[in-house]
Amino acid sequence: xxxxxxxxxRWLIGLILIALIGTGCGTAKVQVYQYVDAETNYxxxxxxxxxxxxxxxxxxxxxxxxxxxVFFSFFSYLGYSDLPLDTIDRKVAPTIKxxxxxxxxxxxxxxEMLGADAVIRGHVMNATNFTAGIYAETSIxxxxxxxxxxxxxxxxxxxxxxxxxxxxxxxxxxxLIRDQVDNFEVREAYHRAAESFTLKVLKQVPxxxxxxxxxxxxxxxxxxxxxxxxxxxxxxxxxxxxxxEGESGLTAHFDIGSFKSHIAMKEVSPGLYTGSYxxxxxxxxxxxxxxxxxxxxxxxxxxxxxxxxxxVIEEARLPVEN
Amino acid sequence: xxxxxxxxxxxxLQSKVAGNLNQLSKQQTVAxxxxxxxxxxxxxxxxxxxxxxxxNLKESKFNLLERxxxxxxxxxxxxxxxxxxxxxxxxxxxEILGADAVLIGRINxxxxxxxxxxxxIKIGVSVQMVDTRTxxxxxxxxxxxxxxxxxxxxxxxxxxxxxxxxxxxxxKLNLHRMTSKLVGKLTSIVKNPDDAEKGExxxxxxxxxxxxxxxxxxxxxxxxxxxxxxxxxAYTEVPANLNDTEEDFISDSAGNIQxxxxxxxxxxxxxxSEEMQPTPVKWNPREESSAPVAVEPATTIFAQxxxxxxxxxxxxxxxxxxxxxxITPPALPQYTIQVxxxxxxxxASKIANQLSGKGYDVFVTQYSKDGATLFKVHVEKxxxxxxxxxxxxxxxxxxxxxxxxxxxxxx
Numbered sequence: 001x002x003x004x005x006x007x008x009x010r011w012l013i014g015l016i017l018i019a020l021i022g023t024g025c026g027t028a029k030v031q032v033y034q035y036v037d038a039e040t041n042y043x044x045x046x047x048x049x050x051x052x053x054x055x056x057x058x059x060x061x062x063x064x065x066x067x068x069x070v071f072f073s074f075f076s077y078l079g080y081s082d083l084p085l086d087t088i089d090r091k092v093a094p095t096i097k098x099x100x101x102x103x104x105x106x107x108x109x110x111x112e113m114l115g116a117d118a119v120i121r122g123h124v125m126n127a128t129n130f131t132a133g134i135y136a137e138t139s140i141x142x143x144x145x146x147x148x149x150x151x152x153x154x155x156x157x158x159x160x161x162x163x164x165x166x167x168x169x170x171x172x173x174x175x176l177i178r179d180q181v182d183n184f185e186v187r188e189a190y191h192r193a194a195e196s197f198t199l200k201v202l203k204q205v206p207x208x209x210x211x212x213x214x215x216x217x218x219x220x221x222x223x224x225x226x227x228x229x230x231x232x233x234x235x236x237x238x239x240x241x242x243x244x245e246g247e248s249g250l251t252a253h254f255d256i257g258s259f260k261s262h263i264a265m266k267e268v269s270p271g272l273y274t275g276s277y278x279x280x281x282x283x284x285x286x287x288x289x290x291x292x293x294x295x296x297x298x299x300x301x302x303x304x305x306x307x308x309x310x311x312v313i314e315e316a317r318l319p320v321e322n
Numbered sequence: 323x324x325x326x327x328x329x330x331x332x333x334x335l336q337s338k339v340a341g342n343l344n345q346l347s348k349q350q351t352v353a354x355x356x357x358x359x360x361x362x363x364x365x366x367x368x369x370x371x372x373x374x375x376x377x378n379l380k381e382s383k384f385n386l387l388e389r390x391x392x393x394x395x396x397x398x399x400x401x402x403x404x405x406x407x408x409x410x411x412x413x414x415x416x417e418i419l420g421a422d423a424v425l426i427g428r429i430n431x432x433x434x435x436x437x438x439x440x441x442x443i444k445i446g447v448s449v450q451m452v453d454t455r456t457x458x459x460x461x462x463x464x465x466x467x468x469x470x471x472x473x474x475x476x477x478x479x480x481x482x483x484x485x486x487x488x489x490x491x492x493x494k495l496n497l498h499r500m501t502s503k504l505v506g507k508l509t510s511i512v513k514n515p516d517d518a519e520k521g522e523x524x525x526x527x528x529x530x531x532x533x534x535x536x537x538x539x540x541x542x543x544x545x546x547x548x549x550x551x552x553x554x555x556a557y558t559e560v561p562a563n564l565n566d567t568e569e570d571f572i573s574d575s576a577g578n579i580q581x582x583x584x585x586x587x588x589x590x591x592x593x594x595s596e597e598m599q600p601t602p603v604k605w606n607p608r609e610e611s612s613a614p615v616a617v618e619p620a621t622t623i624f625a626q627x628x629x630x631x632x633x634x635x636x637x638x639x640x641x642x643x644x645x646x647x648x649i650t651p652p653a654l655p656q657y658t659i660q661v662x663x664x665x666x667x668x669x670a671s672k673i674a675n676q677l678s679g680k681g682y683d684v685f686v687t688q689y690s691k692d693g694a695t696l697f698k699v700h701v702e703k704x705x706x707x708x709x710x711x712x713x714x715x716x717x718x719x720x721x722x723x724x725x726x727x728x729x730x731x732x733x
Contacts, residue, residue, distance in 0.1 A: 073377035079390035172475035172486055195502060213394030218420055258342060258455045261422075262349050287537065291416065291455055300391065301351065301420040303454075305413055307540055 028160040028197070030204035034153065042208045043117035043148050043155070047083045048072050049102055049110075050092065051122035051142070063127035063140055063190045070194035071122070071144075074202055079209030083116055111149035118155065120146045126161075129186050134176070136183035137165040140193045144201065156205055162197035164189070218302035221246040222271075224254075224292040228309040236281040240311065243274045244292040244304070251295045256311055257288025265292075285313045335507060337463035340524045342453065343515045346384040346423065346460070352451065353387040353421035354379070356396070358404035358428040367501055368429050371447060374505030375425065382513045387421050395419050404428075408450070411532045416454035423460060425451045430464075434491050440472030441487035445500055449508065450530075457533020459524070461512055467504040469496070657710035659717060661725045662699040663689075670697035677701060677721075687730075703730065 036042050048071060053064040069085065076082050091114055092102060102110075103121070110119055126141040145157035166179030183189050222245040228234070242254045244265065252265035252273035260283075265275030273294070279285070290306040346352070354375050357368040372389075379386060396402060399418050401410070407426045415424045430446035444466060451461040471490035477483045490496055511518055529537070661677070664670040670686050678684045682701045689696045701717065704710040710727045717723045 070377075073380045074373065076380055076386070077373045077376045077389055079388075081388070172471060172477055172482065174475040175471075176478070199498070209390040209393065212390045213397060216391050216394035216398070218395065255455055258345060258422075258453055258458070261455075289413075289455070289540075293420070303416045303420050305417065310537075310540065 028158055028162075028200035028204065030156055030158040030201055032156045032204065032206060034148075034155045034206065036206040036208045036211055040211075042206070042211065043146075043150070044081050044212075045083060045116040046075075046080045046118045046120060046146070047088045047110075047114045047116040048075065048085065048120045049088065049122070050096075051124055052103065053124040054126060057124060057127050063194070064122070064124040064142075066187070066190045067124060067140055067142060067194040067197065068122060070191060071120075071198045071201075074195075074198045075120075078202065078205065078207040079212045080118075083114065088114060107147060107149045107152050117150055118146055118148050120144060125159075127190065129183065129189055131180055131183045133180070135165070135167040136180045137163065138183055138189040138193045139163040139165075140190065140197055142197065146205075158201050158204075160197060160201060162193050162200070164193050164196065216300070218300050219247045219250055219294040219296045221292060221294050221302050221304040224290070224304045224306045226290045226306045226308065228290070228311055230309045232309065232312075234279050234285065234311055234313045236279050236283070238279045239276050240279065240290070241274070241276045242290055242292060242306070243272065244294070245272055246292075246294045246302070247271060247296075250297070253293050253295075255291040255293065256285060257291075259283070259285050259288050259311075262293075279313065283313055285311045287312055332466075332468050333504075333507060334466040335463065336465070337508070337511050338461070338522055338524055339511055339515050339518050340458060340460045340527060342456075342458055342527070343451075343460040343512065344383075348383065348385055350422040351385045351387045351420070352379070352423045352425060353392045353415070353419045354389070354425045355392065355407055355415075355427070356402075356404045358407065358426075360429060360431065364429045364432050367432055367445065367497060368427075370498060370501050371427065371429060371505060374502055375427065375449075375509065378505050378509040379425075379512060382509075384423070387419060392419060392421075408530075409532055412452045412454040412457050412530055413533065419454075421454060423451055423453050425449060425461075430466075432497070436487060436491050439483050439487060440470065440474070441491035442468060442470035442472075443491065443497055443500060444468040445497070445504060447504065447508070451512070452530045452533070457529045457537060459528045459530055462528075463508055463511075465504055465508050467500050467507075469500060656730050657704045657707050657727055658700040658702060658730050659710060659714045659725050660698055660700050660728050661717060661723045664697045664699070665695075667697050670699050674699050680721075700728075700730065701725075 034040065034042075048068060051064040051068045057063060072082065072085055095102065095105070095113065105113070107119075111117075122142055122144045124140060124142045127139065129138045130136070139161060141159075141161035143157070143159045146155040147153070148155055164183075166176055166183065182192075224242065224244045226243075227239075227241040234240070240256065242263075242265065244252060244254070246252075248267065248271040250267075252267065252275070253262045254265055254275055254277075255261040255263070256277060260277060263275055263277050265273040267273050273292075288311040290309075290311065292304045292306065293301050295301045354372060357372045359365055359368045376386060376389060395418055401407075401418070404426075407424075412424060415421060427447060427449045430448055431444065432446075433442070433444040435442050445468070446464070446466040448464040449461070450459060450463075452458070453460050469490075471486045473483065475486075477486055511522060662670065662673050664673075667686075667688075674684045674686055677699075683703075685700050687698045687700065689698060702710070702713055704713075707727070714725050714727050717725050
């Protein structure tokens with residue numbers, strides 16, 4: 001070491017090391033009890049329950065709601081089928097209204113109520129936000145855990161304190177002022193803290209994406225036919241008739257380009273779906289392809305284009321100027 | 323304040339949306355594709371950028387196709403290189419992913435620089451959302467986010483002058499923070515397209531180049547087909563037996579329409595769910611830019627010379643038919659029923675013979691254009707239009723022959 005660095009640079013190396021050590025901070029510790037592998041029957045659908053919060057936290061600032069919403073937004077990136085928050089809230093509302101604490105419900109009761117394989121429970125233990133001239137701080141301290149409702153097992157749990165602060169020890173005055181200003185916007189400050197909290201936690205949460213990728217299959221569509229012909233011009237009262245062959249027992253619809261979507265189709269015989277749309281006065285369709293769509297029970301939709309013709313309403317085409 | 327303005331982290335955002343972005347609703351699904359990178363070292367930021375897009379657009383008006391579904395389907399179709407995505411027709415993505423729109427993103431640059439008392443980070447991205455049903459670009463944006471640490475930010479002490487820039491450029495959290503900030507600004511217009519100002523909307527619909535190319539091909543094919551269809555009428559197959567001719571629609575025992583479709587027709591208003599009934603073929607006579615150049619007197623080609631004849635009525639200059647002879651058209655138009663048009667004389671003869679065998683007065687005319695010849699089979703001639711329609715009905719009902727009334731020598 002002595003031979004490598006001249007004396008005058010040693011203090012600089014020391015400073016660099018201190019900086020590097022400083023940058024290594026800020027990870028969340030997630031205790032994982034079950035990892036994802038191909039053999040594991042890992043939960044598919046997950047419901048993020050309303051987070052509870054400590055009584056000392058002022059309800060008006062709602063850090064527990066912010067954390068739940070942010071966690072949900074980012075959690076959807078992982079390979080779970082997450083129930084929308086409003087759906088969960090709608091389902092648990094009668095229970096909460098009846099004065100029952102969600103923490104008192106058994107896992108089987110929750111499973112029946114939500115129809116999910118697993119739940120994430122959250123409790124915000126502390127949340128702070130204050131700005132005092134040369135010091136600003138926002139923090140969220142919370143406990144989260146994911147429980148498999150089918151086995152009552154805890155999949156993972158964490159307790160993390162996300163702290164964002166700015167003070168005179170900051171390297172630049174401009175950053176200090178900026179941080180003070182930013183911290184003054186309470187909701188945004190909590191949002192940023194919640195985002196940091198979430199990203200750190202999710203980095204360590206098992207993600208079944210790679211396993212589930214192999215299970216994805218769109219419904220099969222064999223063929224699609226329509227009664228419009230190449231270059232034919234539609235007029236009001238014309239009937240666009242579409243038939244599609246594919247997997248039986250599914251839900252089908254067709255689109256006319258982006259002009260009209262989700263026109264219902266009926267399964268007239270196993271695997272044969274038909275539907276029609278009558279052109280109305282004022283409809284504007286220009287070079288629209290007919291698209292047959294078949295949706296599986298899992299909610300995955302397959303599409304097939306009818307390329308035999310493009311739907312055009314004569315009036316939709318503006319005259320070409322010379 | 324001046325210092326703050328000059329030294330705060332800079333954002334350069336150029337974003338434009340299409341009016342049709344508003345048409346997307348919770349019924350529509352958008353797939354956020356893996357993000358393209360310029361260098362291998364940008365992969366982590368690309369993943370974070372994509373995660374940010376998912377998180378931010380979760381609140382938008384449309385549904386997002388789950389990431390594992392997108393990645394799984396792309397993998398199944400061997401589309402694992404994000405650099406290819408812009409060259410792929412969006413319609414292909416619709417069929418592969420079942421999505422109504424795709425969001426294609428790219429990390430253009432991540433630049434970190436360090437000069438002892440100054441360091442900076444710059445991140446540049448571009449995104450494009452394309453409607454897979456139409457190829458229309460719904461949103462296109464390019465953004466650069468940059469920040470620095472150094473003298474310009476007024477260090478709080480001597481050590482900060484040295485430490486600040488090092489800490490800034492080495493701390494991964496700074497890049498994450500900037501990426502997060504960038505995505506928030508970038509997606510705000512998509513979450514609230516109504517708030518887009520005039521300069522932030524496309525003046526006219528913009529179609530992705532990959533889609534334009536393929537749509538043009540489809541349109542060209544349709545134009546050619548339509549041009550040919552005008553020439554060859556609607557049917558070219560000879561019925562094996564006139565009385566056994568299949569209808570265009572076949573109903574099952576429950577009365578449900580089974581399969582074949584016929585041409586589009588205008589019908590009286592009815593509910594959207596109604597089933598289409600078999601309809602006569604619509605005939606749009608082709609408009610000729612010049613008068614027929616010649617008409618050849620009847621030439622007998624069938625066993626019953628008095629009934630079945632071939633008469634070229636309109637011949638292109640190059641057509642090699644009978645010698646040209648000028649005839650004087652009758653004062654009034656004559657109506658006839660056309661029951662078929664065939665590319666080969668043999669097919670026309672078959673149906674003509676079958677009909678003449680049943681006692682109809684049948685004749686065949688030859689029509690040529692651009693080197694293509696067509697043999698049209700006609701039944702009877704009437705000066706009274708009504709009588710022509712009566713026979714047309716008889717031919718439809720009794721012989722199950724699609725047909726239409728036309729004139730053979732308009733007055």
